[in-house]
Amino acid sequence: MRGDETADRTRRFQDQVLIHLDAAYGLARYMTRDAVAAEDIVQDAFLRAHRAFDGFRGGDARAWLLTIVRNNVRSWAAARRDRAEQALESLPGQGADVPDADAPTPEDWLAAQEDAADLRALIEGLPPAFRETLLLREMEEMSYRDIAAVTGAPVGTVMSRLARARDLLAAAWRRREFGEKR
Amino acid sequence: MTACPDKADLLHGLLDNELDAAHARELEAHIAACPACAEVWAEMRALRAALADPGLRPKAPAALRARILADIGAVDPPRTVPPMAGRGSSRLRRWGGAGVGLAVAASLLLMVAPFGEDGKLEGELVAGHVRSLQAQHLLDVPTSDHHTVKPWFAGKLDYSPPALELAAAGFPLQGGRLDYMAGRPVAALVYRHGAHVLNLYVWPGDGPRQPDFQDRDGYILMHWRTGGMTYWAVSDVGEEEMHAFATALTQAVSAQNPSKP
Incomplete structure (x- = not known):
């Protein structure tokens, strides 16, 4: 019944985490000021969240997701530090x-x-x-x-x-x- | 105008509903009596109202939602993903050489229609390929020297992936990286073909002897087995070129391990 479990997990992920997509995108968009980077960051954040979803024990899924987005933004900012973007x-x-x-x-x-x-x-x-x-x-x-x-x-x-x-x-x-x- | 120094923080707390009822009442009474605090308070509320404008809340693009759904294996992207600029989802399918033909068409229908565990893996593979193109995470070990790539995987995997130079066939090896597919760490080898990138995922397993092709999200997936390993190649090069790649790789693997066909 692995297929059923997978489908159920995917559905729960959509209900609990994916509904915060706009919130994730808005945060990434404002923090990066870059539409393309924001999309990449958010896509990667959902991948990470999806992989870690089994370890997520209820609580505030939005806060959990936004923490991941924020960390991705920081990594992104660090990676382009040499480009001297405004103090990100x-x-x-x-x-x-x-x-x-x-x-x-x-x-x-x-x-x-x-x-x-x-x-x-x-x-x-x-x-x-x-x-x-x-x-x-x-x-x-x-x-x-x-x-x-x-x-x-x-x-x-x-x-x-x-x-x-x-x-x-x-x-x-x-x-x-x-x-x-x- | 500035608020009374002892009230400045409290005003924010009041605005954000972070004060208990007693402090909130007390502060409201103060605002009513203090013109300076009343002005700051009015300004804070005006700013709050301005920030409530829905136009300040960007909506995630539909294509992003579709890509995430594909990543988590929630939908069948070829059927539900809207065409994305530059990704070529609507590109006409090109069939490979005569050796591929209608049998592949039939198996393709079989593989695309029921969307189960197989579809999930394929979604992961394409997502891994796309990710490798986006995130400057293409290569953990960048080199065109297979003597460097192969040892790099030792200790990181419980098997030894072939890291073969296929420049003679038009696919120079760029390097490798560790990826995570089908619930296990796997080797991803990166080849170039002209301006295109081809990700080759390898792990011990089964598969068809003749390469199977699938179109997914504008990319072509090619799956086959040789020498006890299952191979998945993902790229946006044409099927004929991918088939040539598979042939060259299979020949190179057999040349290395003549005992294992």
């Missing part, structure tokens, strides 16, 4: 509790976002650690604790990154709405 490699590792000291001040960041045409471009321009935290919260509506689990950062760090991300976006938004004054 500064995405902190699992368990890292970095103080985000390298993050730009709102003024510096705003100056660098002159060309951002819309909110999407502004999100893509956020420093990676802030960007992923904001995405998991605003796009996926994850709790602080789940975001902490996916990103490997303490809850306090999640909170401060979220606040910084929103401050940066709000500042850019203000400038857009009210011109340069302020």
Whole structure:
């Protein structure tokens, strides 16, 4: 009855994991800013998830999948480090509790976002650690604790990154709405 | 305007429903009484509303979903996958030499129609080939020298795959890598044919003596056995060239092990 078991496993995988395809793609797309790389990363993440699915004992399948996607994004960023993409490699590792000291001040960041045409471009321009935290919260509506689990950062760090991300976006938004004054 | 310093973090907590009811009520009362916090709060909510725009949530392309479904063996890609640019799914099937012919057509129907364990393996094989093209993971041991490739597999596999140079037949050996197919680690040997890549998976097993061909997701799968090994080749080169590859490989294997036909 191996065939039945395989079919059943595949069906469970689709019901529990594949339904989060858009979430996985959205995260990869925003983090890589590259549609082709995002597709490769997501496809590989599902392959990994599928292989590891037997070891997945219930729980939050989306958080589990997004953790894999995030790790793939980090590997991808590391592999192209030599191409000096904008500080993607500064995405902190699992368990890292970095103080985000390298993050730009709102003024510096705003100056660098002159060309951002819309909110999407502004999100893509956020420093990676802030960007992923904001995405998991605003796009996926994850709790602080789940975001902490996916990103490997303490809850306090999640909170401060979220606040910084929103401050940066709000500042850019203000400038857009009210011109340069302020 | 900036919020009261002791309230800044709490405002985010309130926005994200992370405050308990008592703190939430307390903070709402403060917002009602504090113009600075009220302005920041309004701005945070406006940003939240702007971020709710569905246009900010990219949808995964249908082709990606189809590829993942194929990877996990959920569907039969030749029938359900929409044609993908550059992958040539809709490419007309080309038949090989006279030796292949209608018998292969019949066996192809048999192999494609019921989609069971066989289909799953074939999905894995094609996925492995596609992955090898995408992820710069083509070669673990890049070399055209089979004396380097063969020892590289020793210790990584419980069998010794043939790593044969077939440049004379138009298929120079590029190297090898370890892959995972049919629930076991297997050797993948990488050949080039012009601009095309051919992945050859080898492990001990059975198969037809004459190569079987299948079209899958725009790639051609060729399956046969020789010298106690089962071989699966995946490529987008034509069937005639693949058949020539199989012939050359089979001859080279027999030349190495004359005792085992």
